Amino acid sequence: DQQVKQNSPSLSVQEGRISILNCDYTNSMFDYFLWYKKYPAEGPTFLISISSIKDKNEDGRFTVFLNKSAKHLSLHIVPSQPGDSAVYFCAARGDGNQGGKLIFGQGTELSVKP
């Protein structure tokens, strides 16, 4: 059973516009969420995170929103740049989760066109 889902395998946006990547989860025990970015032939790199006690976290062009009642989070990139083209994974960590294990979504491939 997929506890973390990214239902859009791909997203294409124009440079300068907003990119919105979505992620849904099923386990209400998750209390920390992260977004990772992955370029081809490289490992994922940490982008931004949010604790379940918050509903928004911002870092430069990147903002993550968390809606706990809907079990939904989203990553907003404004403005989008061609260098943002990559696969984005959301991940969740549970309360009392020993070892800091992460559950990942399937990923969304973002393409930002000049």
Next chain:
Amino acid sequence: NAGVTQTPKFRILKIGQSMTLQCTQDMNHNYMYWYRQDPGMGLKLIYYSVGAGITDKGEVPNGYNVSRSTTEDFPLRLELAAPSQTSVYFCASSSARGRGETQYFGPGTRLLVL
């Protein structure tokens, strides 16, 4: 700092062969992880370790073994390679400071079992 390094980058195995995927980190992190990523799927946890001498199974441990004799190294062993183990393997590490601590990933090992 090199961060997390993995060797080899790419390997082709015949069914039934064995091999060890190497992972080393130089950040003095206590926690280390092995993930596999199949096409169109997220990363799934194979094994993890919370410190030298301590390992535990993740979501998909069958067909794999690990050991953690030092803080720096966390090799992943495939004893009898099967086509289902064709995947990209990522090693990651994190400190034990807290739930919000991010994981740092290596560049991955692409494995093809024929």
